[in-house]
Amino acid sequence: MDAVELAPESAIRYTSRATSLQPGLSYAESLVPFVGTRTLMKFFVDTADVEEIRDLAATGLLDGVTTNPSLVAKSGRDVFEVLAEICDLVEGPVSGEVTAIEHDGMVTEGRRLRDIADNVMVKVPLTWEGLKACRTLNQAGIQVNVTLCFSPTQALFAAKAGATVVSPFVGRLDDISQDGMALIQDIRTIFDNYEPLTTEILVASIRHPMHVVEAARIGADICTVPPQVMRSLASHPLTDKGLDAFLADWGRTGQNILEQ
Ligand code: G3P
Numbered sequence: 143m144d145a146v147e148l149a150p151e152s153a154i155r156y157t158s159r160a161t162s163l164q165p166g167l168s169y170a171e172s173l174v175p176f177v178g179t180r181t182l183m184k185f186f187v188d189t190a191d192v193e194e195i196r197d198l199a200a201t202g203l204l205d206g207v208t209t210n211p212s213l214v215a216k217s218g219r220d221v222f223e224v225l226a227e228i229c230d231l232v233e234g235p236v237s238g239e240v241t242a243i244e245h246d247g248m249v250t251e252g253r254r255l256r257d258i259a260d261n262v263m264v265k266v267p268l269t270w271e272g273l274k275a276c277r278t279l280n281q282a283g284i285q286v287n288v289t290l291c292f293s294p295t296q297a298l299f300a301a302k303a304g305a306t307v308v309s310p311f312v313g314r315l316d317d318i319s320q321d322g323m324a325l326i327q328d329i330r331t332i333f334d335n336y337e338p339l340t341t342e343i344l345v346a347s348i349r350h351p352m353h354v355v356e357a358a359r360i361g362a363d364i365c366t367v368p369p370q371v372m373r374s375l376a377s378h379p380l381t382d383k384g385l386d387a388f389l390a391d392w393g394r395t396g397q398n399i400l401e402q
Contacts, residue, residue: 183358186234186366188346190217192227194369199231206234208309208346208366210265210289211241222258229259235306237287239265240275248275256284263306265289268296273303280304287344294328301333301341307364311347312357322347323356330360351375 184205187198190213198204207228214221225238238258240251248271252264256279263285266272276286280303288300289309300308310329312322326345333339342363348354351374357365367375 181363183362184234184364185372186237186344186364187372188213188348188366188368190214190219190224190228191369192217192219192224192231195228195231198369198372204232204234205364206236206263206366207232208237208265208287208344210237210239225255225258225262229261232261234261235263235285235287236261237263237265237289239267239289243267243269244271245274245278248272249278252279252284252286253282263287265309268292268300268308273299276300276303276305280306289346292325294325294332297329297343298332301336301339305341307342307344309344309346309366312345312353313347313349315347316349323353323360326357326362327360330362 185203186206186208187195187204188208189195190209195204195207209225209228214224217224221238225236229236236259238255240248240255242248242251248266252266252275255264256262264279265287266275266279267290268288272288276288279286285306286304287307287309288303288305289311291297291300291308291310292315297308297310308329310322310325312326315322315325326343329343333341333343344364344366345353345357345362346366348357348365348367348371350371354365354367354371354375
C-alpha cells in the first residue's frame with residue numbers, strides 16, 4: 143500500500159470509531175481519517191461546591207464544571223460569587239444556568255452570567271423560549287449549554303439552535319423506567335449523520351460509574367459527574383489490595399529508591 147502520511151502525535155485525536163486495528167493498518171494509521179473529529183471524552187464535575195472543585199482541579203483531569211439552580215442553592219452561596227470562584231479554579235467551561243423562562247429574560251441573565259468570566263457557558267432549558275435564547279446567545283458569540291434534554295428531537299433542535307453542548311439527563315430517565323443510555327446512543331447516531339455538526343453531547347444526571355462506561359462506549363463527548371462518582375472512577379479494591387502487597391514485599395527488602 144502507499145505510504146500514509148501520519149498526523150503529528152499531538153494532533154491525533156481519539157475517536158470511538160477507530161478503537162481497533164483495521165486490516166493492514168497500524169493503530170495510528172487507522173486513526174488518520176478521523177484526525178480532528180473528536181477528542182477523548184471530557185470529564186466535568188457537576189457541583190457548585192468550591193472545595194470539591196479545587197480538589198478535583200488539582201488532579202489536572204478536570205475539563206469543566208456544570209452547575210444548576212439546585213446545586214447553587216445547595217451550596218448556600220451567591221450565584222455570582224460562587225461562579226466567579228469556580229471560573230478562577232477551572233480553565234474549561236463552567237456552566238451557569240439562567241432562571242428566567244422567556245427569551246428576553248434568559249438572554250439578559252445569560253449576558254450577566256457571561257460577564258463573570260470568559261469561560262462561563264450559559265445554560266438554558268430545552269423549551270421553545272430556551273431554544274430561541276440559545277440562538278440569540280450563540281449569535282452573540284456566547285457558548286450555550288442546552289439542558290433538561292430528554293428526547294432525540296429535543297437534541298436535534300438544540301443543535302439547530304447553535305448549542306455548544308446539549309445535556310441529556312440519563313439518571314432522571316432511568317428513574318422513570320426509560321433507558322437513559324439509549325437516548326445517548328440515539329443522539330450520537332443522529333449527530334454523526336450530520337458532520338461537521340459541532341454540538342457536543344454532554345451526558346448529565348449521571349448516578350454511577352456504569353453510566354460513564356456506557357457513555358464512553360457510545361462515544362459521548364463529555365460526562366458531567368457528581369464529585370463522589372468522579373472519585374470512584376479511578377478506584378478499584380484490587381488496586382488497593384495489590385498496592386498493599388507490593389509495599390509489604392518491598393518493605394521486607396530494606397531497600398529505598400530515594401537513597402540509592
Ligand atoms: O446538572 C444537571 C444534572 O446533572 C442533574 O443531575 O442527579 O439532579 O438528576 P440529577
